[in-house]
Each structure stands twice: as C-alpha cells, then as structure tokens.
Amino acid sequence: MTYQTILVETHERVGLIRLNRPQALNAINRQLTEELLSALDGFDKDAGIGCIVITGSEKAFAAGADIKEMQAQEFATMYAGDWFGNWERMAAVRTPVIAAVSGFALGGGCELAMMCDFILAADTAKFGQPEIKLGVMPGMGGSQRLTKLVGRSKAMEMCLTGRMMDAQEAERAGLVSRIVPATELVDEALKTAATIAAMSLPAAMMVKEAVNRADQVPLSEGLRFERRLFHSMFALEDQKEGMAAFVEKRKADFKHR
Ligand code: CO8
Numbered sequence: 001m002t003y004q005t006i007l008v009e010t011h012e013r014v015g016l017i018r019l020n021r022p023q024a025l026n027a028i029n030r031q032l033t034e035e036l037l038s039a040l041d042g043f044d045k046d047a048g049i050g051c052i053v054i055t056g057s058e059k060a061f062a063a064g065a066d067i068k069e070m071q072a073q074e075f076a077t078m079y080a081g082d083w084f085g086n087w088e089r090m091a092a093v094r095t096p097v098i099a100a101v102s103g104f105a106l107g108g109g110c111e112l113a114m115m116c117d118f119i120l121a122a123d124t125a126k127f128g129q130p131e132i133k134l135g136v137m138p139g140m141g142g143s144q145r146l147t148k149l150v151g152r153s154k155a156m157e158m159c160l161t162g163r164m165m166d167a168q169e170a171e172r173a174g175l176v177s178r179i180v181p182a183t184e185l186v187d188e189a190l191k192t193a194a195t196i197a198a199m200s201l202p203a204a205m206m207v208k209e210a211v212n213r214a215d216q217v218p219l220s221e222g223l224r225f226e227r228r229l230f231h232s233m234f235a236l237e238d239q240k241e242g243m244a245a246f247v248e249k250r251k252a253d254f255k256h257r
Contacts, residue, residue, distance in 0.1 A: 001042070005032040008039050011190055013050040013197035013257065015043035015095075018057075025063035026056045028108045032066075037089050044093045050197025050204065050257055052093070053189045054116060055100040056109075058182060061125070064107030067134065084108075084140050090115045094205045096196050100189035101125045102182050106164070111140035114149065117208060119175065120189050121167040122182035127175060130162035148215060149175050200238035200254040 007018040017039050019026040026032075036054070043049045056062055065084070073083070090097075099105075099116035106128045113119050113127070129142045137143065138159060147155040150173040158165065170176045180188045196204055206229045214222050233239050238254045245252035 001038065003035040003039065005029070006035050006039060010049070012194065013048060014190055014193040015039075015046070015049045015052040016186075016190065017043075017052065017054045019054070019062055020057075022057055024066065024068075025060035025104060026109065027063050027066040027068075028112065029066035029069045033084075033086060037086060040090065040093050040097070044095045047201075049095060050199070050201050051193035052095055052097045053100055053186075053193050054097060054112070055186055055189065056102065056105075058122075058124070059103040060109070061099070061101040061103060061105040062109030062112055063104045064109050064130070065140070087112075087115065087140055094208065095201075096193075096204055096208055098189055098193055098196075100185050101127075101176070102185050104128075104164075107131050107138065107142070108140050111138060111142045111145065114141060114145040114175075117211075118177045119170075120185065120192065121170060121176040121179050122185040123167050123179055124182045125167040125170065125176070125179075126164045127170050128162060128164035129159045130164075132160060133162045146175075149173075198254075198257070200236065200242065201256050202236055203233065203238060203242075206233065 005019070005021050007020045009016045017036060019032065019036070021027060021032060040052065043052050097116045099113040099119045101113050101119055102122035102124055104126050105113045107130055110127045110129055129138045129146060131137050143155070143159055146158060154173055165173070165175070167176065167179045171179050210226045210229055213225050217225070236256065238256050241254055242252045
C-alpha cells in the first residue's frame with residue numbers, strides 16, 4: 001500500500017512507521033490518522049512482525065492535531081463525525097508499539113506518543129499539551145493518560161498552562177522510559193524493538209495486556225488477571241523452550257515469534 005503522510009519500513013521483525021508531513025511538523029490530519037492506523041493494523045496482523053516503532057522527524061514527532069483542518073469545524077460535525085474516536089483502534093493493536101520521540105510532541109502528538117506502549121525520547125524531545133492556548137483542551141487522551149503517567153499535579157499544570165516539558169523532566173516524571181542522544185534515537189528504538197521481537201510473541205502480548213490492565217481494574221483484579229495469564233503460559237511451547245534454555249545454559253530459540 002502506498003501512503004502519502006507516512007513512510008513505512010520493515011527491519012527484519014520490526015515495523016517502522018515515520019510520520020512524514022514535514023511542511024506541517026507532522027501535524028495529525030485525517031489522512032495521516034487513517035494511514036497510520038492502517039499501517040499499524042497491517043503490521044499487527046503480520047505474524048512476521050514482533051514490535052512496531054513510530055517516529056517522526058528530528059524536529060518534530062508531531063506538533064499536534066492539524067489546527068488548520070480543525071479550525072472551521074463546528075460542534076455538530078465534530079460530534080456527529082466523532083472526531084478522533086477512530087484512535088480507539090490503536091488500543092486493539094496487540095503487538096508492542098514504541099514511540100521514538102525527537103523534537104516536538106505537542107497536543108495530539110504527545111497524546112499519540114502516550115498511546116504507544118512506551119516512549120523513548122531523544123535529548124531534544126519536548127512534550128506538551130498546549131491546546132488551552134488555542135481555547136480548547138486535550139481531546140485524544142491527554143487529560144487522562146498524562147495524569148496516569150505523571151500524576152495529577154504535573155498533568156494539571158501542563159494542561160492548564162500549556163508549557164512544554166523537556167526530555168529530562170519527562171524522564172524524571174515517568175513519561176518516558178529513557179533518553180538517548182538525538183542522533184541515535186531511531187537506531188536505539190530499532191534495537192530495543194528487535195530485542196522485544198526476539199521474545200516469544202504470545203509472552204510479549206500477554207505482558208502488554210497485563211500492564212495495560214493495571215489502568216483499568218482495581219489491584220486485586222489486576223493481580224488475579226496476571227496470575228491467570230501466568231498459569232496459561234505453561235501451555236506454550238515457548239515456556240518449555242525458555243526454561244530449558246536457561247537450565248541448559250544456551251540462548252532460547254522461541255517458536256512463536
Ligand atoms: N497544525 C497545523 N499546522 C501546524 C501545526 C499544527 N498543530 N504545528 C505546526 N504547523 C505548521 C505551521 O503552521 C507552519 O506552517 P506554515 O509554514 O505554512 O506557516 C509549519 O508547521 C512550521 O511551524 P512553525 O513555523 O510554527 O515552526 P516553529 O519552529 O516556529 O514552531 C511549534 C514550532 C512551537 C511546534 C509551533 O509550530 C506550534 O506551536 N505549533 C502548534 C502546537 C499546538 O498547539 N499543538 C496542539 C494542536 S491541538 C491538538 O493537538 C488537539 C488534539 C485533540 C483534539 C481532539 C478533538 C476532538
């Protein structure tokens with residue numbers, strides 16, 4: 001499939017999606033949304049892909065939803081068309097997804113990064129929810145996911161003032177898993193993704209499902225869910241292989257990848 005707003009590559013078992021609207025700092029319009037969701041879905045259905053990386057350019061991961069596209073909208077068209085509702089399709093992606101963020105990740109860009117399973121940040125990354133400066137508020141999960149990730153106080157301040165957070169602050173706050181030099185970001189993200197893609201795919205999917213469950217249910221239910229998944233893993237060939245490889249002091253060769 002050919003896309004106009006994204007570039008798609010495959011690196012062995014890793015799918016790489018680059019947002020590619022440089023003239024608009026990768027602002028997320030409807031075309032980019034559809035193309036990105038379609039590429040994600042394609043990789044997710046591909047048994048040869050064990051991890052996906054989403055990245056932008058050096059200057060911008062994405063500078064938000066496309067303001068020029070939204071500007072003329074009315075309540076009726078927004079509501080009836082359920083603008084941004086289609087992002088819920090991203091929750092259906094079962095393959096792990098890494099956001100590799102360099103430069104601006106603002107508004108919908110920050111929200112897209114937070115929809116991924118974790119964020120690797122370049123030392124140049126800048127995160128923010130500046131919607132309030134446009135007279136609106138986050139609409140793709142910013143008020144909810146940012147609050148869960150960095151806590152109420154910082155999320156409230158970010159959303160109320162629209163100020164940006166640099167990579168160091170984002171790491172301290174728990175928004176990003178780690179910081180790497182900007183020049184190494186994509187290589188490091190691909191390396192991390194290759195590590196994940198070399199694991200048992202059902203095990204990686206169960207990890208993703210269990211960690212995501214922590215956002216949805218009380219601790220007692222989450223613990224029970226985790227334990228049941230753990231039990232079920234003993235039906236996998238990969239559990240036999242992983243544990244045998246440890247005992248035999250060799251590298252595991254997982255079948256379900
Ligand atoms: N939308 C459309 N175009 C954009 C956007 C955007 N979000 N961001 C940048 N651009 C365009 C600029 O208009 C400019 O185009 P042109 O050359 O034609 O004028 C080009 O990209 C380059 O941008 P700048 O010249 O502004 O570059 P600077 O380096 O000077 O500044 C900034 C970079 C600081 C990132 C600046 O571009 C900026 O502030 N951008 C807007 C950031 C923002 O407010 N983002 C939030 C958008 S709203 C949102 O995401 C809501 C999501 C949820 C909605 C849910 C609804 C239901």
